[in-house]
Amino acid sequence: MVFEGGCYCGALRYKAAGKPRVKGQCHCRECQYTSGGAPNLFMLMPADGFHYTVGQPAFFQRDDLENAVVREFCKTCGTHILTRRSDMTDVVLKIGTLDDPARFRGPKIAIFTIDRQPYHHIDEGIPSFERMP
Secondary structure (H helix, E strand, O other): OEEEEEOOOOOOEEEEEOOOOEEEEEOOHHHHHHHOOOOEEEEEEEHHHEEEEEOOOEEEOOOOOOOOOEEEEOOOOOOEEEEEOOOOOEEEEEHHHEOOHHHHOOOOEEEOHHHOOOOOOOOOOOOEOOOOO
């Protein structure tokens, strides 16, 4: 499978090849910041299948946290494209950046529900975890 996408302004474009290893929604407080308050919908994709086809991202990593993630985003419009974790070989690709988000077909897992807000929705029957499973 190949997924294509990019940022809101078009300064960043990417291709992500491979089978999604996980399709989920994350309710952690950090994702609420980057999404504007909602849970963040994501797919774990093989890092070696991901590359930018147009532009180069800006990076952000907190220096006050142990094992802080690296967030890649458009330096022009601010769209958050993906997250890289030092303890994972996959990239955490943000669904809203896909050219065709309908290909996501919904999350199969909900994580960090300990930070879930009362207005966040989790579909019935989806396995949910307070932290990482």
